[in-house]
Amino acid sequence: MRERSSRPRRWFRGRRSYRGCRAVVTGASSGVGRAIALELARRGARVLATARRADRLDALAREAAHVRGSAVPGDPLLPLAGDITDRSFRAEIVRQAVAGLGGLDLVVAAAGSGAIGSFRAASPETLERIMAVDFFAPVELVRDSLPALARGHDPAIVLVGSILGHHALPLHSEYCAAKAAVRSMAQSLRTELATEGIDVMLASLGPTASEFWDSLLVGRRPAWSRGRPMSAERTARIVLRALAWRRREVLPGLRAKGFAIAARLFPRLIDAAMMRGARRSRPSAGDPTR
Numbered sequence: 145m146r147e148r149s150s151r152p153r154r155w156f157r158g159r160r161s162y163r164g165c166r167a168v169v170t171g172a173s174s175g176v177g178r179a180i181a182l183e184l185a186r187r188g189a190r191v192l193a194t195a196r197r198a199d200r201l202d203a204l205a206r207e208a209a210h211v212r213g214s215a216v217p218g219d220p221l222l223p224l225a226g227d228i229t230d231r232s233f234r235a236e237i238v239r240q241a242v243a244g245l246g247g248l249d250l251v252v253a254a255a256g257s258g259a260i261g262s263f264r265a266a267s268p269e270t271l272e273r274i275m276a277v278d279f280f281a282p283v284e285l286v287r288d289s290l291p292a293l294a295r296g297h298d299p300a301i302v303l304v305g306s307i308l309g310h311h312a313l314p315l316h317s318e319y320c321a322a323k324a325a326v327r328s329m330a331q332s333l334r335t336e337l338a339t340e341g342i343d344v345m346l347a348s349l350g351p352t353a354s355e356f357w358d359s360l361l362v363g364r365r366p367a368w369s370r371g372r373p374m375s376a377e378r379t380a381r382i383v384l385r386a387l388a389w390r391r392r393e394v395l396p397g398l399r400a401k402g403f404a405i406a407a408r409l410f411p412r413l414i415d416a417a418m419m420r421g422a423r424r425s426r427p428s429a430g431d432p433t434r
Contacts, residue, residue: 160298160343160388163188166245168237170228170285171255173200175354176304179380180252185220186211187384192241195255198225228255228281238288248292253282254304263317271318278322283329293342300343302387303330307350307400311407314418334392346393347383350400352376374399 167184171177173195181193185208193201201223208221222244226233241248257277259270286301293299308316309323330346337344351373374397386394395401406414 157298157390160300160390162384162388164297165189165249166241166247166296167250167252168192168194168241168248168285168289169252169254170194170237170282171253171304172204173197175254176349176352176376176379176383177252177254178204179376180254180383181221182208182211183377183380183384184250184252189220189250190245191221192224192237192245193221194224194226194228194237196225196227198223201225228285229276231284234281234285234288237285238292241289242292247296248289249296249298250300250302251286251289251293252302252304253285254302255281256304258316258319261315266318271321274318274322275325278319279325279329282326286333290337290342294340298343299341300345300387301333301337302345302347302383304347304349304383305330307348307395307403307407309348310404311411311414313414330393343387343390345387345391347386348393348395348400348404349379350374350395350397350403352379352396 162184165184165188167181167189169177169181169184169191172181172191172193177193177195178200181191181204184191191208193204195201205219205221205223209219211220222240224237224240226236228234228237238248255277257274259266259274282303286303289301293301303326305326306319306323308320309325309327312320312324327346327348330344334344353373353375379396382396383394395404
């Protein structure tokens, strides 16, 4: 079991190592969450992987057991199925991490959901569900994890957000609001937790290969969104490399970086382009580049 160092925390630290790291990854049954969990195991971490689909997690655990570089005592990946929006399950995640991994050094909150369509036509339940999955659940898991992280070795938190947290698009109101809230929370916690030596990094994802479109609460994927997304595996490698170098935020890929720059420098141009696109689209169309 790794003990917390008694030495004072330093503002300037070397590159983070994942060997022996004890991590929790949510949303691990598919997409970026799955890829991050597997990449952590490959780099020598032990992972508690959570999602709702137990069969997917069991398959992930079997795959992680055979990845190169995971020669660490104990299974490289422990599956735990449940609903991240349930308060008792979030508490169970932390308990299982401490009991099964011997402590907690890293929390990666990658679970998410989306909805496409007009806010006027959407139901209040859609907004409540999106905020519950994309905002309340990850930040409350962080809150529950803080005591264990404070005892961990070189602890860190990764909140998986979206470039739409930088600039909102029409027909994505609930999703954009949740991701903007995640971005603000990451900014606030980063400074607040620095005094405890806990790093906080925001991963603002652009178009990424995942099952996002298959699990929309409302709406469907529009034709004009079907470009070539970045693979979940490449995204995971970029995110973990950025965390190792103690970045504050990472925007994987040129499309994500370009959107963030445009959002800062040319927000009205984005709005004008989106207004033209919205007029040509049906109310249920949109593109939540996540």
